[in-house]
Amino acid sequence: MTEAGDNGLRISVVMATYNGAAHIREQLDSLAAQTCLPVELVVTDDGSTDTTLDIVADFARTAPFPVHVHRNAQRLGYKGNFMRAVSLSSGDLISFCDQDDFWKPDNLARVRQAFVNDPDVMMVFHNAHLVNEQRAPISPFYATPPIPAVSRPLTLQPWCFSYGFMQTFRAELKPASALWARMGDHYNPGKEMGHDLFFFLVASGVGTIVYLNDELTEYRLHGGNTVGSGKRTKPTFVDRWRYRLEDRADTYRYLARMTVQDSNMFADLAQMAEWPEPLRARARVAAEAWRKLEPLYTRRAEVCSGTLPHRIAAFVQLVRDGGYSERSFWTFGSRAMQKDFVLGVLLAPLVRRFGRESSRTDRACHRGQGSDAAMTSAAVVPQAVAA
Numbered sequence: 001m002t003e004a005g006d007n008g009l010r011i012s013v014v015m016a017t018y019n020g021a022a023h024i025r026e027q028l029d030s031l032a033a034q035t036c037l038p039v040e041l042v043v044t045d046d047g048s049t050d051t052t053l054d055i056v057a058d059f060a061r062t063a064p065f066p067v068h069v070h071r072n073a074q075r076l077g078y079k080g081n082f083m084r085a086v087s088l089s090s091g092d093l094i095s096f097c098d099q100d101d102f103w104k105p106d107n108l109a110r111v112r113q114a115f116v117n118d119p120d121v122m123m124v125f126h127n128a129h130l131v132n133e134q135r136a137p138i139s140p141f142y143a144t145p146p147i148p149a150v151s152r153p154l155t156l157q158p159w160c161f162s163y164g165f166m167q168t169f170r171a172e173l174k175p176a177s178a179l180w181a182r183m184g185d186h187y188n189p190g191k192e193m194g195h196d197l198f199f200f201l202v203a204s205g206v207g208t209i210v211y212l213n214d215e216l217t218e219y220r221l222h223g224g225n226t227v228g229s230g231k232r233t234k235p236t237f238v239d240r241w242r243y244r245l246e247d248r249a250d251t252y253r254y255l256a257r258m259t260v261q262d263s264n265m266f267a268d269l270a271q272m273a274e275w276p277e278p279l280r281a282r283a284r285v286a287a288e289a290w291r292k293l294e295p296l297y298t299r300r301a302e303v304c305s306g307t308l309p310h311r312i313a314a315f316v317q318l319v320r321d322g323g324y325s326e327r328s329f330w331t332f333g334s335r336a337m338q339k340d341f342v343l344g345v346l347l348a349p350l351v352r353r354f355g356r357e358s359s360r361t362d363r364a365c366h367r368g369q370g371s372d373a374a375m376t377s378a379a380v381v382p383q384a385v386a387a
Helices: 024-032 052-060 077-087 107-117 171-182 195-206 237-244 249-269 277-303 308-320 334-346 348-354 373-379
Strands: 011-017 040-045 067-071 093-097 121-131 137-140 167-170 208-220
Touching: 011 024, 011 052, 011 077, 011 107, 024 052, 040 052, 040 077, 052 067, 077 171, 077 195, 093 107, 093 171, 107 121, 107 167, 107 208, 121 171, 121 195, 167 171, 167 195, 171 195, 171 249, 195 208, 195 249, 195 277, 249 277, 277 308, 277 334, 308 334, 334 348
Parallel strands: 011 040, 011 093, 040 067, 121 208
Antiparallel strands: 093 167, 121 137, 121 167
């Protein structure tokens, strides 16, 4: 085994615990068995009433790395609990760790190497395998890769994210945590943004994200999961048509509000003194990109609601604004244009009356081939980003 600090990049593993006695020892033992050991394990406990902390204390006595345990003075919830763990970490890289999973021995080694290979990488996440309570295999978490292996700043679909138990990110992103408390969740109105979505959002705007399709974690499904996930399969023909026939007007209105929130966050990050200038410059670019999304989603909501003349006017304006053009920086694409004309302009009243309730996401919006210099500059790799 080697320590994660041997070649410069030290890894902090951060674990948020709450009544995890049933499975936490297996997870802790899997951390101790890593071929590349973390520099520390930071445990923040949210008021466990079982033997979770006793198990952690017993593990700490023989662990091959320091174990720092912090008990929250009041319940924070799993999102706030993880954010506190991040604030208490000291490593160059930070890996989220669930209390009930099981890591393959080469997890940290594989992830760390992706950062070593490219100083512009701000986040790495990997595939996992779903298992049952006894760790019997169920299916891969991702049936197909969710994103390209390497994604430069602002090249991913804007509502893309990954789950925390598969994430590692550079500590340079930690100062952004000061803005987390004000961030609403992209998918759940009225809820605070997930710790994992937050860091994915920041990383995707100011750095490169790497995806490893290796199943480096066993994600355990059991009755006590805070966030569960069923067997992962490719969308069926029926699934795709159900999505197309959703009533999406309210979703587009909500996403329009989220674009304003995200643009404001990046604008504030651009003023953050703790960040080096290369990251602040990228944050400025990201703020402008997210700002330009708001009118596109507002128009698309109008295409799906209102009177026929109103829908026609909104559709024409969206076409003129480049909302469906691949030459735009953000675009819904030509297939979305066909869908909006038929299901929006022509059939919106029927869809509004009989369509299924929509999920709070949008699979259509993606990076186009826009050549605006202010935007494409985000893909330039500054030498000092990871300094």
